[in-house]
Amino acid sequence: MSNSKDAVRKILDAVRADKRTSLTAPEGKVVCDAYGIPVPKEGVAKSAAEAARIATDMGFPVVMKIVSPDILHKTEAGGVVVGVKSAADAEKSYETILANAKKYKADAKIEGIQVQQMLGGGTEVIVGSITDGSFGKLVAFGLGGVLVEILKDITFRLAPATKDDALSMLDGIQAHEMLKGVRGGEPVNREALADVIVKVSQLVSDFPEIVELDLNPVFATSKNAIAADVRIVVDFDYKPRPAPRPTEEIVAAMSRIMQPKGVAVIGASAEDGKIGNSVMKNLINGGYKGEIYPIHPKAEEILGYKAYKSVKDVPGVIDTAVFAIPAKFVAGALVECGEKKIPGAVLIPSGFAEAGAPELQAEIVEVGKKYNIRLMGPNIYGFYYTPANLCATFCTAYDVKGHAALSSQSGGIGMAIIGFSRSAKMGVSAIVGLGNKSDIDEDDLLAFFEQDPNTNLIAQHCEDLKDGRAFAEAAKRVSKKKPVVVLKAGRTSAGAKAASSHTGALAGNDKIYEDVFKQSGVIRARSLRQLLEFARGVPVLPTPKGENVLIITGAGGSGVLLSDSVVDNGLSLMQMPPDLDAAFRKFIPPFGAAGNPVDITGGEPPITYVNTVKLGLSDERIHALILGYWHTIVTPPMVFARNMVEVKKEMEAKGFVKPIVASLAGDVEVEEAAEYLYQNGIPAYAYSTELPVEVLGAKYKWARGAGLL
Structure with missing residues (x-):
């Protein structure tokens, strides 16, 4: 590979010396050859006669293209002629291309006309790379030719990409079936295509100055994949983001912040209604057992605690300073x-980058770097860490302990997290505000909560990712151990604009976020409600041991909607084997339906639910159950709920542990039943056939990404 890199470096040095921003097609061919990326035979002609000779030696038909460092988009300039079939055509095409190029850009430097073997057949795809402000180098794949502009059916992965990443990209476009061959067409050679993707991703990783690369079209056939055209754009001023801090360093700093022995409140106040007063009260009333040091220029004592004019006057150790x-x-x-x-x-104050004062934010960042202080915020509500009874915030005190760690970039979302957690009796290990993310961001939290024994799920709301690559690398590691759920705001252009004005966030291309989240094993929430429900429900469910999902319902209509939701959430309805079908039919009325869903009908007594659910749990071919309950006087809601909990416990005692979710339809009594089920390990929802399946789908996404299925 060293010789290959030398060849590319020689080309790039020449481009730099010429003060160019792009490579010519012949230079692009040299680069592709160096990395083993297949390209057609070609030559460069300096005259019409030479073009005819090269074409004749190569064999017709050929494609002819302008070679000019000043003309990047050759087709737009009339600099491409395809299907040249004879020497005479080659001479004529040479003159036509030359004339078009001069007309397009009179002062363009023309180095000749490229004569290239014409490829035919196969499927036209694009393989390329872009440089994203947050994620850095990304490799792209999609349908090629003119379709890339029309359909925009593209998928992305972080570069360098693995072979598995590349193969997943082939299935990641909407038109992936075309690659398998349609209407008698041959399927593409997946290995050859994946090989091109991997090599492109390695090339741009080795040479960060390559900021854009397009192989379009790549002709993919059953035998090979050959790039017909190469476009490479460079930026010699591009500087990759510095490497993130070592994980051990992050964890050490975050541990002192989240589990401090002493907390200073800078701007502490004895006056009700002041932020500094609220922070003090929350620390005290929340039950924090460490030292509390109010900092105030004049006060002698605040809320019973000795006050100090400066943190430098405090005799003890301070791990966290809360700014008010x-x-x-x-x-x-x-x-x-x-x-x-x-x-x-912990920087609660607003009035920094989000308010049009980036210079103030830059100043505090420099101070933080100089003194090695990790900064949370500014423009935040603070944070909670319930294992330490720590409420370092001006918001409502909170002490409901649990095992979900949540963070938000927005104070309003933070309050929603608090309210939902309290209402749903979910409990949390932490709630953290990140605001402008001048320093501490999502990947720092991932590193801390990865090793935190009090946390078993991490859920994050963000409007942007300051260092998307660092986040993706952390999430890929952490998600193998604990589910990582992310709600990315600013998915639409309107949302992105709002995010920018809110926290100074750059929302970015949502398709990139979607694909990188998938590559990193992240469960993506589509709404705030989903984020909260996933945080609550995913840890409750045991990990499934297979993909076969069975629906047991007392209402046919619910069964249809639940089936739709199963498909929508990437789950697999089990194909009912004949023997299992017969076993279920023993428990349901003749007018019921076995198959999947198993429809026991609405008028059945509790024992029908009990028997069918027991069968579903005991058969090892079934891996997860979705229950659809219909409120009837024969089986009232709480009777159903208590029976299901008893069945679950009985079967678990026998070693049958499977995820179960439930949808309850009926009058208001189903609300109590749903809550009872949830508190006993069955995520259940009144009036919804979507939410329970979404929670189950999230559990499956995590299990697949973690390699547990």
């Missing part, structure tokens, strides 16, 4: 924190 002072005073107070060697600052 105006933005313009933050930098000065932060310097004092640095001199005190405080490792973490």
Whole structure:
């Protein structure tokens, strides 16, 4: 590979010396050859006669293209002629291309006309690479030719991509069936295509100055995949993001912030209604057992605690400083924190980049770097860490302990998390505000919660990812151990605009986020409700041991809707074997329906639910159950709920542990029944056939990504 890299470096050095921003087609061929990316035979003609000779030696038909560092889009300039069939045609095409190029750009430097073997047949696809501001180098794949502009059917992965990544890309476009051969067409050679994707991803990773690369079209056949055209754009000023901090360093700093022995409140106040007063009360009333140090320029004592004029006057160790002072005073107070060697600052104040004052934010970032202080915020509500009874926030005190760690970039979303957790009795290990993310961001939280024994699921709301690559690498590692759920706001152009004005976020291309999340094993929530329900429900469900899902329902209509939801969430309805079909029929009325869904009908007594669910749990071919309950006087809601919990416990005692979710339709009594089921390990929802299946689908997505299925 060293010789290959040398060849590419020589080309790029020449481009740099010429002060160009793109490679010519012949230079692109050299680069492709160096990395083993198949391209057609070609030559460069300096005259019409030479074009005819090259074409004749190569064999007709051929394609002819302008070679000019000043003309990047050759077709637009009239610089391409396809289907040249004779020497005379070659001479004529040479003159035509030359004239068109001069007309398009009179001062263009023309180095000749490329004569290229014409490829035919197969499926036209595109393989390329872009450089994203957040994720860095990405490799792209999709339908090629003119279809790429019309359909925009493209999928992305972080570069360098593995062979498995590349193969998954072939199935990641909407038109993936075309690659398998349609209407008598031959399927493409998947291995050859994947090989091109991997090599392109390695090329752009080895040479970061390559900021754009297009192989379009690539002709993919059953035998090979050959790039007919190469476009490479360079930027020699491009600098990749610096490597993220080592995980051990992140965890050490975050542990002191989240589990502090001492907390200082800068801007503490005895006056009700002040943020500094609320923070003090929450620390005290939340039950925090560490030291609390109010910082105030004049006060002697605040809420029963001795006050200090500066953190430097505090005799004890301070791990976390919570700021409740105006933005313009933050930098000065932060310097004092640095001199005190405080490792973490929680910056509640707004008035920084989100308010049109990026210079203030840049100033505090520089102070943080100088003194090695990790900054949370600014423009945040603070954070909660319930294992330490720590409420370092001005929001409502919260002490319901659980095992889900949630974060948000927005204060309003943070309050929704608190309210839902309390209402649903979910409990949390942490709720963290990130705001402008001047320093600490989602990947820092992932690193901390990965090793936190009090956390078994991480759910994050974000409007952008400051360092998408660092996040993706952390998420890929963490999601093998614990589910990672993300709600990415700003999916639409309107949402992206709102995100920018809210936290100064750059929302980015949502398709990139979608694909990188998938590559990293992230469960993507599509709404705030989904984020919260996944955080609540996914940890409740045991990990399934296979893909076969069975629906047992007392209402045919619910069964239809549940079946739709199964498909929508990427789950697989089990094909009912004849012997199992016969076994279910023993328990349901003659006018019921076995198959899948198993429709026991609405007028059946509780024992019918009990027997069919027991059978579903005991048969090892079934891996997950979805229950559809219909409220009747024969089987009232709480009777159904208690029976299902008893069956679940009985079967678990016998070793049959499977995920079960339930949809309950009926009068208001089903609400109590749904809550009872949920509190006993069966995620259940009144009035919804979608939510229970979405929660089950999220569990399956995590299990697949973690390699457990």
